[in-house]
Amino acid sequence: GAVVSQHPSRVICKSGTSVKIECRSLDFQATTMFWYRQFPKQSLMLMATSNEGSKATYEQGVEKDKFLINHASLTLSTLTVTSAHPEDSSFYICSARGTGSTYNSPLHFGNGTRLTVT
Amino acid sequence: QKEVEQNSGPLSVPEGAIASLNCTYSDRVSQSFFWYRQYSGKSPELIMSIYSNGDKEDGRFTAQLNKASQYVSLLIRDSQPSDSATYLCAVIPDSSYKLIFGSGTRLLVRP
Numbered sequence: 404g405a406v407v408s409q410h411p412s413r414v415i416c417k418s419g420t421s422v423k424i425e426c427r428s429l430d431f432q433a434t435t436m437f438w439y440r441q442f443p444k445q446s447l448m449l450m451a452t453s454n455e456g457s458k459a460t461y462e463q464g465v466e467k468d469k470f471l472i473n474h475a476s477l478t479l480s481t482l483t484v485t486s487a488h489p490e491d492s493s494f495y496i497c498s499a500r501g502t503g504s505t506y507n508s509p510l511h512f513g514n515g516t517r518l519t520v521t
Numbered sequence: 522q523k524e525v526e527q528n529s530g531p532l533s534v535p536e537g538a539i540a541s542l543n544c545t546y547s548d549r550v551s552q553s554f555f556w557y558r559q560y561s562g563k564s565p566e567l568i569m570s571i572y573s574n575g576d577k578e579d580g581r582f583t584a585q586l587n588k589a590s591q592y593v594s595l596l597i598r599d600s601q602p603s604d605s606a607t608y609l610c611a612v613i614p615d616s617s618y619k620l621i622f623g624s625g626t627r628l629l630v631r632p
Contacts, residue, residue: 435618446609446624447565496564500618509555510620512564 406430407499409513416487417521424482424516426497432477433499437510438470441494453480487520494518524548525612525623533629540597542626544610547591553613554586556595558606559625565609569595600630 406429416422426436435454439447451467453459453474461467471483480499484491494517498510526545534540542556553572557565569584571577571593577584583596593612597604610623 437620439622447622449619449621452619494562498620509567509570512566515564517562 405501405511407433407497407511407513409497409516411516412514413517413519415519415521418488419486421483421485422487422518424484424495424497424518426480426482426499426513428478428499428501428511431499431501433480433501434477435500436474436480437498437500438472438480438482439496439498441496441515447496450482484518487518489520492518492520524614524621525610527608527610527623527626529624530627531629532626533631534600535631536600536602538600538630540600540604540628540630542595542597542608542610542628544593544595544623545591546593546610546612546614548612548614549588549591551588551591551612551614554584554593555611555620556582556584556593557609557611557622558604559609560606568608597628600628602630602632604628605630 408427410425438450440450441447449462450465451459451461453472455474455477459472474480494515496515497513524547555570556568559565571584571586581598585594607625607627609625611620
């Protein structure tokens with residue numbers, strides 16, 4: 404149980420274009436989803452927290468107009484990288500916490516999306 | 522000061538040895554602690570969670586928590602080459618639900 408599916412696993416796009424990444428909870432309802440970014444040889448950095456039906460909360464230094472997050476249902480959250488630039492190339496990972504979980508329950512992670520902007 | 526600190530390593534141990542991974546955290550009121558394993562190019566996978574002072578054992582893994590010292594560790598007994606990965610310590614520092622990761626320790630188990 405507690406499977407999180409992330410798509411696509413890998414994407415290459417040209418500078419200036421937008422890319423959408425989907426994160427789905429397959430066998431549970433996720434009230435809260437988290438988006439992380441990981442640069443090579445660095446740890447996971449939390450970008451934003453999204454709650455179903457409300458606006459995402461972004462961490463300091465993360466541009467909300469560049470990284471659009473939508474959490475329209477209890478099983479789907481999307482991250483859109485708008486006007487991507489080479490410095491946005493990174494490993495993006497979503498994670499989710501189920502409706503029945505407490506705030507300190509472990510997170511379930513998607514398999515990640517490797518974004519390369521040329 | 523970073524919220525969660527780990528030695529980046531690499532920590533190199535021979536096969537069959539005990540690997541000891543350490544982590545310190547800055548927020549004294551933190552209540553929830555996790556160890557994740559991450560293979561290169563993959564997303565993290567949960568190994569252990571620990572919430573109370575003391576030891577928690579699961580197979581070859583033992584997590585240790587000392588809230589007074591703000592210290593959490595992971596012991597891996599009978600280390601195998603397949604244990605070679607980056608181990609991430611993660612903490613929920615308060616009731617904000619956010620999981621904050623350390624920078625990770627790279628473990629190398631030599632055959």
